[in-house]
Amino acid sequence: MSQWQEGDGWSAWPAPAKLNLFLRITGRRPDGYHLLQSVFRLLDWGDTVHLRVRADGAIRRMGTSVPGVAEADDLLVRAANLLKNETKCSQGADISTEKRIPAGGGFGGGSSDAATVLVVLNRLWNTGLSTQRLAELGLRLGADVPIFVHGENAWAEGIGEQLTPIALPPAWYVLADPGVHAPTAALFQAPDLTRNAPPAKMSDFVSGHLLGNAFEPVLRRREPAIEAVFQALARIGTPRLTGSGSGCFVEFAQRAQAEAALAELSGVRAWLAPGAARSPLQDALGAET
Helix, strand or coil: CCCCECCCCCEEEEEEEEEEEEEEEEEECCCCCEEEEEEEEEEEEEEEEEEEEECCCCEEECCCCCCCCCHHHCHHHHHHHHHHHHHCCCCEEEEEEECCCCCCCCCCHHHHHHHHHHHHHHHHCCCCCCHHHHHHHHHHHCCCHHHHHHCECEEEECCCCEEEECCCCCCEEEEECCCCCCCHHHHHCCCCCCCCCCCCCHHHHHCCCCCCECCHHHHHHHCHHHHHHHHHHCCCCCCEECCCCCCEEEEECCHHHHHHHHHHCCCCCEEEEEECCECHHHHHHHHCC
8 A cells, every 4th residue: 555545535646846947938829828938857756646436427626725616517516527527437436635735836836736636637537548648638728737747857849848857957946926927818918928939959958048938027026925925036136936826936946055054044934845856656656566
C-alpha cells in the first residue's frame, strides 16, 4: 500500500503546482487564442485530490474546492464527467480536495487538480486512455492541463499545449502570494501587453538568459500589491511572475539559500517549495503498480 492510500475506499493523490520560468506572447491565432512560449517547472508541492470510486455512476463533489464555484462548474467535476462521457464509463466518483495552491496566482492549481482527476480516474476506472489522449481531453478544460497530465518539465509553445520535455537542474523557490486574483481574460486584452515578441529559442533559456514574463509589467503597473511583493523579493534575489497570475517567485540553487532568504522577508505571504524532476503524481502512480 502506497503512502497515498486511505481508508473507506478513498485514495489521495498529489496535484502539484507549477511555475512559468518565463512567458512571452509571440502572436495570435486566427481564432483569437494567443501564441505563447514558456518553460513549465513542476513543483514538489501543491494540492491533494481525494477520490473514491462509486458504482452508481454519479460524480459528486464533497466539500468546496473553490469558494463560490458551483459543483457543475468545478474543474474537478468537469474533468471527471469529461472522462466518463468520453469513455462511456458506468462508474462514478466522489471527489474532494485539500487546497494549498492560491487561486488566481498562476501556480496552476485548478488545472493540476483537473489533470489529477483525469489521470487517476483513468487508472481507477480502468478506462485505458493513453497519456496523449488524456492531454487532449485536458486541453478542453484549460491550456495548462496537458502539462500536468504529461507530468514532465517542458518547453511549451502554441497556446501552451505543444510540449517538449526539458531537463532542469535542482532548485528551490521562495514563492509569494500578493493576495490578488489576476483576471487572465482581461489581461490578455490589456492594451499595454506585448503580444508580438520575437520567438525565443530553447538555447536562449538553457544558456541562463532570463526571458521575462509578458504579464509582469502590466500587473506591476495595475496592482500595487504585486509591485509591493516585487520590491520585497528584490531584496533577496531576482523576482519573477508565474503565468498570467499574481504569484511571484525567486529561484535558488540550494535549500539553505532559499531558507535564509525566506527568513529575511517580512510582511509577505511567502513559503518554500522545491522544484521537481517530474510530477509527484507520476511517482504516486508508479508506487501503485
